[in-house]
Amino acid sequence: MTAQSQFSGGFQNAPVQAAHAFRAAMTVMARPGEIRTLAGGEAPQPLSVAAGTLLLTLCDPDTKVHLAGAANTEAVREWLSFHTGAQLSAASEADFAVGTWSELGPLGAYRIGTSEYPDRSATLIVECDVLQQAGAQLRGPGIKDTAHLSLPDIPALQANAALYPLGCDFFFTCGDQVAALPRSTQISAEA
């Protein structure tokens, strides 16, 4: 039986699946450059499995979510509010933002935190066409020597890292794969 509705695609076994998803999200954020599988939730198109699962895991009625560009559809809005109760907001107030790199737009639109509260910043979930351990070279906390990750826009991310301890954090999703880039990671272009 495949009864479908606009609300289908939530966790079937929320406590276990959410814990696995959170563990994967935490691991990739702690080890920039590492790619993990993240599945369990299925958001409506055009969101990927990994992005949908991240939203189910991280969002609740206290978080504000910005849906950028093509992700901002009626189906996605209904699905998100049914499963998480998260409020939708503009980019400038969002705790989380979802979309492709070009749809998310310039990083200046998002919160970077304040000196007293650097945690009051946005986390961007960037939908990518490819995600592989190649391209930009990463150094910093959580990386033994160097790591590599395909990043959408190296200069913009370097500028974000330069704001440290302020700045945004990033998840990169592609299908059911996820990787992350915290603001503490130093990025260099040569591969």
Next chain:
Amino acid sequence: MAEHTNISTAARQNWMGLLARAPEGDLMALWARYEAQPGFEWLRNPEVGGVMVRGRTGGTGAPFNLGEMTVTRCSLVLEDGTVGHSYVQGRSKSKAEAAALIDALMQTSAAEAVRDQVIAPLKEQMLTEKTDRAAKAAATKVEFFTMVRGED
């Protein structure tokens, strides 16, 4: 996907409220007798939680927190795509499931049958219980009156 927009919010509130307040035993007995039990898939598995019940004294009083009560909620989808939700008092997951199924069926062509076999008898039982209890309480009411007013 089945779309049902011709059901008024008030009517749906009416039956969902009835299902939320219904005693589990009565509801389950009536629901077990309903023959065309539909197939469904979970959208949100039954989960138990608490809600804050708020009250207001008079029309102008500020709202205050009366207390917490335990509720069970779930959501499901029938094979034809109709979505049913339920929020019921108590921690019975089977009651929440029955209530969500009834909510979904009430939006389909099976509404009349469900109304006749479940909703209407349930309403009647709850009303009877309420009037019985009120009558019992009324019988114990003591009317005070003054036999002789003190002479001045």
